[in-house]
Amino acid sequence: MTIKDVxxxxxxxxxxxxxxxxDHPDVSDAVRxxxxxxxxxxxxxxxxxxxxxxxxxxxxxxxxxxxxxxxxFSAVIRAVExxxxxxxxxxxxxxxxxxxxxxLAAASLARAKKLRGLILLGGCFDYTPEQTAALxxxxxxxxxxxxxxxxxxxxxxxxxxxxxAEACRAVEMLIREGHRKIAVxxxxxCDHSISELRYRGYRRALERAGIPLDRSLVAESGDFxxxxxxxxxxxxxxxxxxxxxxxxxxxxxxxxxxxALRDGGLRIPEDCSIIAIDGIxxxxxxxxxxxxxxxxQAAMGAEAVRILLDMVEDRAGNRHVRVDTxxxxxxxxxxxx
Amino acid sequence: MTIKDVxxxxxxxxxxxxxxxxDHPDVSDAVRxxxxxxxxxxxxxxxxxxxxxxxxxxxxxxxxxxxxxxxxFSAVIRAVExxxxxxxxxxxxxxxxxxxxxxLAAASLARAKKLRGLILLGGCFDYTPEQTAALxxxxxxxxxxxxxxxxxxxxxxxxxxxxxAEACRAVEMLIREGHRKIAVxxxxxCDHSISELRYRGYRRALERAGIPLDRSLVAESGDFxxxxxxxxxxxxxxxxxxxxxxxxxxxxxxxxxxxALRDGGLRIPEDCSIIAIDGIxxxxxxxxxxxxxxxxQAAMGAEAVRILLDMVEDRAGNRHVRVDTxxxxxxxxxxxx
Numbered sequence: 001m002t003i004k005d006v007x008x009x010x011x012x013x014x015x016x017x018x019x020x021x022x023d024h025p026d027v028s029d030a031v032r033x034x035x036x037x038x039x040x041x042x043x044x045x046x047x048x049x050x051x052x053x054x055x056x057x058x059x060x061x062x063x064x065x066x067x068x069x070x071x072x073f074s075a076v077i078r079a080v081e082x083x084x085x086x087x088x089x090x091x092x093x094x095x096x097x098x099x100x101x102x103x104l105a106a107a108s109l110a111r112a113k114k115l116r117g118l119i120l121l122g123g124c125f126d127y128t129p130e131q132t133a134a135l136x137x138x139x140x141x142x143x144x145x146x147x148x149x150x151x152x153x154x155x156x157x158x159x160x161x162x163x164x165a166e167a168c169r170a171v172e173m174l175i176r177e178g179h180r181k182i183a184v185x186x187x188x189x190c191d192h193s194i195s196e197l198r199y200r201g202y203r204r205a206l207e208r209a210g211i212p213l214d215r216s217l218v219a220e221s222g223d224f225x226x227x228x229x230x231x232x233x234x235x236x237x238x239x240x241x242x243x244x245x246x247x248x249x250x251x252x253x254x255x256x257x258x259x260a261l262r263d264g265g266l267r268i269p270e271d272c273s274i275i276a277i278d279g280i281x282x283x284x285x286x287x288x289x290x291x292x293x294x295x296x297q298a299a300m301g302a303e304a305v306r307i308l309l310d311m312v313e314d315r316a317g318n319r320h321v322r323v324d325t326x327x328x329x330x331x332x333x334x335x336x337x
Numbered sequence: 338m339t340i341k342d343v344x345x346x347x348x349x350x351x352x353x354x355x356x357x358x359x360d361h362p363d364v365s366d367a368v369r370x371x372x373x374x375x376x377x378x379x380x381x382x383x384x385x386x387x388x389x390x391x392x393x394x395x396x397x398x399x400x401x402x403x404x405x406x407x408x409x410f411s412a413v414i415r416a417v418e419x420x421x422x423x424x425x426x427x428x429x430x431x432x433x434x435x436x437x438x439x440x441l442a443a444a445s446l447a448r449a450k451k452l453r454g455l456i457l458l459g460g461c462f463d464y465t466p467e468q469t470a471a472l473x474x475x476x477x478x479x480x481x482x483x484x485x486x487x488x489x490x491x492x493x494x495x496x497x498x499x500x501x502a503e504a505c506r507a508v509e510m511l512i513r514e515g516h517r518k519i520a521v522x523x524x525x526x527c528d529h530s531i532s533e534l535r536y537r538g539y540r541r542a543l544e545r546a547g548i549p550l551d552r553s554l555v556a557e558s559g560d561f562x563x564x565x566x567x568x569x570x571x572x573x574x575x576x577x578x579x580x581x582x583x584x585x586x587x588x589x590x591x592x593x594x595x596x597a598l599r600d601g602g603l604r605i606p607e608d609c610s611i612i613a614i615d616g617i618x619x620x621x622x623x624x625x626x627x628x629x630x631x632x633x634q635a636a637m638g639a640e641a642v643r644i645l646l647d648m649v650e651d652r653a654g655n656r657h658v659r660v661d662t663x664x665x666x667x668x669x670x671x672x673x674x
Contacts, residue, residue, distance in 0.1 A: 043441040068415050071408060078405050078432050090450055093430050095415050104380040113427055226622055259622040281406060282619050285563055285596040
């Protein structure tokens with residue numbers, strides 16, 4: 001399979017195919033679609049041996065994923081791989097545990113695999129310039145940004161939702177439905193991650209509605225995985241059952257929390273409403289369907305690659321992109337009005 | 338970070354670290370553990386630039402995953418990546434849809450990325466020697482084997498469960514609990530995949546128990562994804578409700594089927610028992626917990642890499658490994674006895 005076959009199948013010139021594959025802007029959408037369809041049908045993978053003749057550098061783009069087995073990342077990884085391959089690069093995936101340091105891992109990987117650029121998926125939010133100094137390649141934070149650190153905005157790129165605002169929006173939905181005793185399930189209130197940001201959103205929503213913060217309703221699971229979320233919810237139930245709704249910072253944690261609530265004898269949503277953020281496939285199939293704010297996972301992955309390759313190929317400098325969530329109304333929130 | 342730092346931290350010589358990283362057998366388990374801990378703590382990634390001096394070939398191992406978003410694959414991908422990295426190779430991940438041809442995709446990837454070896458995760462079962470001829474590198478089928486094709490056993494390697502026997506085991510569990518009207522939810526009865534094999538196991542269990550096959554209880558979803566499984570179960574319920582148990586060929590499909598049963602007004606397990614095969618994380622958190630036969634996902638990924646690197650590095654020829662499942666007793670099966 002060569003670029004000629006793709007050109008023939010899509011009825012355009014070889015140089016047009018090349019422009020599409022390298023994501024040049026001067027191609028019409030119709031032509032782009034036709035070429036990419038042909039690429040897909042023929043299973044064409046750009047040949048980097050030929051490419052290497054004019055560009056002797058490595059073609060490796062690193063993707064360091066922190067938080068193994070987090071189902072939220074699956075669709076993002078898929079989108080990153082697709083965009084990286086389409087542009088003729090090779091994605092080098094490296095997955096680490098949440099307690100590991102993604103900067104150390106990334107710097108080591110960058111050296112060993114001669115990475116041209118790097119995407120961090122699910123990292124910390126408190127980088128300092130000293131910590132990122134070892135990373136001398138462009139990098140994009142995907143699904144988070146440097147909210148707690150001292151990095152200059154010009155030192156990196158990011159694609160993320162506004163975690164605090166979206167969490168506030170979720171909790172305000174509960175308040176609009178008449179809930180005032182609202183518990184929250186999170187990793188930690190002060191972990192410098194999405195957990196802390198979404199906790200701030202929770203507090204902002206309560207404050208706006210004049211509801212005082214009740215610390216006994218704040219359940220810290222100490223981890224993002226489902227087992228921890230299940231246990232965290234059980235501990236909450238042992239402490240108090242005096243709440244009518246639960247905001248959970250992620251869909252996968254919410255699935256586990258729903259199980260814990262049910263095992264504790266509570267019906268959803270009759271005894272306890274629940275709302276989350278993320279929008280993973282699985283939460284479509286909980287009983288009842290989880291009400292959640294969906295992050296555009298595939299679009300975030302594709303955007304991260306676009307930003308990174310613009311930097312790698314010197315087309316543009318760094319940039320920060322905010323994306324919005326979409327509400328999916330399930331059956332897990334009951335109105336008290 | 339160099340191999341010297343790892344040697345220092347673990348208190349062994351550089352050559353011992355090298356032997357561990359290259360998976361040589363002449364290292365004690367205690368030393369291996371110590372070295373791997375140091376590798377992990379220091380986030381050491383073997384430096385292939387140095388390695389390339391003595392071995393100028395590519396260090397790329399391909400992983401072609403067919404069935405994007407299948408949560409069963411997550412733990413396998415993670416294990417493959419870990420084992421490939423530890424051995425100093427680079428994993429090149431390529432994900433395709435179930436309707437795509439993994440052999441075309443793999444051959445294209447092998448050429449473009451100069452792969453040394455290949456792991457196929459979730460492919461078809463009916464390869465012919467002509468179809469694999471373009472693949473001139475060693476390859477391992479992970480989680481399936483060439484059950485319907487004409488490949489010689491010596492032409493490839495595999496790691497898989499005995500799909501037919503395990504499906505038979507699952508259905509026999511239902512029969513032992515007194516069920517005789519047992520429906521099955523699968524992709525297709527004749528798709529040359531795990532679906533067809535597990536359907537055979539279903540039929541074998543019925544035959545052994547002297548239960549005649551009732552075609553109206555066979556629900557074909559036409560795809561492995563959750564949306565198709567949900568719709569397939571709804572169509573089954575429209576056709577008949579005259580069954581007390583449902584065998585589903587995969588956990589993720591079972592989660593969707595449980596939702597469809599519940600939406601159809603059936604209680605689990607009071608009105609309908611359910612059992613599956615796979616053992617994904619999420620099925621621990623269904624209500625009730627799904628009873629399932631767990632595949633050793635991480636062990637299968639690690640074994641696939643071991644077999645492949647033995648072939649790539651000329652230590653051993655091809656081989657076929659069968660692994661067993663482990664029963665997880667959830668609350669989704671009711672006894673009628």
